[in-house]
Amino acid sequence: EAGVAQSPRYKIIEKRQSVAFWCNPISGHATLYWYQQILGQGPKLLIQFQNNGVVDDSQLPKDRFSAERLKGVDSTLKIQPAKLEDSAVYLCASSLRQGDNYGYTFGSGTRLTVV
């Protein structure tokens, strides 16, 4: 099966600029996640969608971060304005549970550098 697609792979921006990331989950996966992984740390969940609804955005810095999944498929994550501490890899993942089978797959991530 095709994996979780993310773009761009790399992005370098200046602080206070805006940036957007795109994710296309595995076909049929209703749940989509955005994680932030700072160098040397584990992935931290930013937001979780179930279809096009938000399940959990408790750790999303809503003053500068926003995300949407309008048609329940693709998703975009935006940062406006960016800060130096936003430098990280942004991972998208999608999951599907069918009976006892639980599939959870990460995309390759977008490496953001804020200078």
Add this chain to the structure above:
Amino acid sequence: GENVEQHPSTLSVQEGDSAVIKCTYSDSASNYFPWYKQELGKRPQLIIDIRSNVGEKKDQRIAVTLNKTAKHFSLHITETQPEDSAVYFCAAIPRPLSSASKIIFGSGTRLSIRP
């Protein structure tokens, strides 16, 4: 809130020796515990997982043990090889498994295999 603690943060072992990474979780409702391997610049990849109705699971050189009473689980890698060098993340799903479940990650263990 949900929390997963992982130790050690770094681990160096001689090639051929065994490596053990330990994690504890806080939410007693957790019942699914995956382990991910992340090589430099790559996405986390699932290497093994265990459910709460099982105490141990093995896959070739990799095994995971779970102690639900103590709320801790461990990854064991035997006969380590250079390609085992990576960052390993434990994780837990802090509620009964469903299509909307999210994964909480530990902080990671950087494993280095010395030739």
